[in-house]
Amino acid sequence: MKESLGTTGLLLNEPLLWEKGKKGRCGFSLPRRDVEPCSLDEEFMGEGPDFPDLSELDVVRHYTRLAQWNFGVDTGMYPLGSCTMKYSPKTNEKQASLPGFTGAHPLLPSGLSQGALNMLFEFEQYLNEITGMYATTLQPAAGAHGELTGMLIIHAFHKKQGSKRSKIIVPDTAHGTNPASISLCGFRPVPVTSNEQGILSVQAVSEIMDQDTAGIMVTNPNTLGLFEENIQNIAEIVHAKGGLVYCDGANMNAVMGMVKMGDIGIDLMQLNLHKTFSTPHGGGGPGSGPVSVAKHLEPFLPVPRVIEENGAYILAQDYPDSIGKISAFHGAFGVVIKAYSYIRRMGPENLKKASQLAVLNANYIKEMLKGTLHLPYDRPCMHECVFSDKHQAAQKIATLDMAKRLMDxxxxxxxxxxPLVVPGAIMVEPTETESKEDIDQFIAAFKAIANEAGENPDLLHHAPKSCKVKRLDEVTAARKPCLAG
Amino acid sequence: MIYLPHTHEDIFSMLQVLGVDNLDDLFSTVPEDCRFNGHLNLPEALSEWELNDHMSTLSNTMAVSPEYKVFLGAGSYEHFIPASVSYLLGRSEFVTSYTPYQPEMSQGTLQAIYEYQTLAARLLGMEVATASHYDGATALAEALLMAVRITKRKKVAISSLIHPLYRRVVQTYFEPAGYEVVELPYLNTGVTDDSGLDDMDDLAAVAIQSPNFFGCIENLQVLGQKTHDKKALFVASFTEALAYGLLKNPGSQGADIVGGEGQSLGINSSFGGPALGMLASSKKHMRSLPGRLVGKTKDLDGKTGFVLTLATREQHIRREKATSNICTNNSLCALAAAMYMASLGGTGIRKLAQLNHDKAEYLKKELKKAGFTITFDRPTFNEFVVEFPSGFEANHKHLLEKKIVAGLCLAPYYPELANHYLLCVTETRSKDDMDALVREVKS
Structure with missing residues (x-):
């Protein structure tokens, strides 16, 4: 194996913000006062918040030190399954920080915001093309917010038809956000078990699909990294009983230019721009979760919609069947700029190539590690593969121990x-932006760790040893929560 | 393509390991009739510098400062952002990491968010603040759903002076689950009319925004008391977080839950998003909060560290019984707010808030002098309503050509307020800008 990436380094300790500074310092250049002071009625005056006073350098060092305790895609391989931690191109950041975009007020008259509206309009067309759908809204602020938007559209569709349905079918492999989005919308999730191949069977769905079921929510490719091969037949069954088929498109990175969801029976789906379209994850957002729909669901999309009229773009409000608004303004516009830049830089061939290479990387890891780790579903995977800790159980080594050791x-x-259907799951999604050398090194590290599990299990039990902190006491954190200082 | 590292040789050797001939064969589990065999109809790839050109062209059409003098607020505010904040926020260790599921490798994000929660709680006068939500509107909707869960009642009363677009989002969230939203009208003094509350029973919550959509400062203390007399939870909302540098915060006036917008705290307008949903509550209701929370703890050696905590409220554990479906939130925006609040400090935020207040008062005074009516005489923070003569709409359009956006026309949101405009002034508008505005609207 090549020399390990993990090494020791000098990390500096850094206290909490309010343990630093001195009253009277300031890290902010206050603008010139060019008007007279004017006092506010005492009745409304507060004391002002108890913030520490810090100099600019105090603030700069504080956050520089904190940043050094973090690990990002720019630091190294981040194969977090289901999260698509691909490289976020730097030019995207540059485009999103153009002053014309950052400074734009969301309520500017449309005549003064043509560039933004033009981009939103074009970007919706691009997503329609990639998904094979008819129309798209960019208003949802994250993937789960898109799921909620989708459920609201399903609800509105049935209401318009005069039918009241109470259930949504959701497979056991679903993201936790799926059942939560379903119930937030007043539906009851009905679980369906995937078959021994890790996918949904036509029979399982047909047994529970009925006239009280509003639709089905399928992640495709699913969270085992497998393509739902029976999707068209399943869609037929759901449609025959008047239901709609929702696709959680969080894993679209596997099939861009290979599969158009609109062509295979999907009625609506969300995309996660922070996954498939390379926008950075920001330590937990902001993301963006556009929803694309087939023609029969277009009337229900959130308002306003960007439309083209006489060569200009305007915001149209008049959609009486719309579910309304899901964000205050136009959604995460700053994130959309980055995803738009990505699609323009990639073009159609490279998007398809990205999916192919994402699938290549995942299958390569699956093949290279399947002797070392237990592989519960030994079939060709899409963009991610799922192992388990079954082989290491005899050595009393769990997934957690191997995960922590990987940090070292x-x-x-x-x-x-x-996913929960695999006990002790280890879900690896390398993405297409990792090179063969980096993946080989990851594989070698995993193999070395599996060896250590036999020879020196304590190394794993006590891992990580090279991080800023050792394993943390999460139980006490939850029992006696300390959420503010 | 510079984002795709694979050479032909790499692809060939990896395919060999897999025992397949070409990349298409990797998709053998995708049934033939599910495949798209065409060519995506998208524009061909641009080089990096071609993209620069294209994006500059688009962004140059936007009406922004300093070329334009924009007097718009209404939920999105132009405030100065120090270079240090933008620079630090660009650190890729913050930008390119994800939700800190592995705390040992994410202490930077975790401590920063713990600090954000603390500063946010102090700003709002609350005990606990979450790691962030999408925007003010969704934070308010989640705050109200939280009240419904806590009280097990299905009706909320919300002020008609809550941002009209926030009310629409609340309506969207509430409608399918069958919860009821009743709106409280407003008085001609520019504050919420709470008299209707007397006849309402079984309320989960009463929601009030202060400063409200007209910029007027509500008497939260009195409204809170009245809400508590009805045994309902008092939910405070806001669109201009900076106001609490000067005004009494919601917590000190009896708020049980606070949900509003933190964009003012170091986040660009960016055409309305991404923004920062701020959500806070008392400790009593902490376990009903939706969204991520960071807590302080110790590691095996007894060293202080931070983790995501109280996860049993969340969707990845509780699934359909979770307090919300939220997963990805707006963490980097919360980080920006923390950096901004740290840069301002207690002393700075006080001065800055006072300056915002004083500038708006100056414009108000000058407009009055010029003969216009300031509709509500209630104290305001940095925005207020002015009535222009009928037919001003044409003048407003004319001013756009002179690169002045003279506020937001209120008629689409409040039909009874024809010819009324909501004007906003922050520290970024100079006295000269305001004098020019007054001159122009007079002529």
Missing amino acids: YGFHPPTTYF
């Missing part, structure tokens, strides 16, 4: 203990 080797661990 300089890798972010994969997603662990998800």
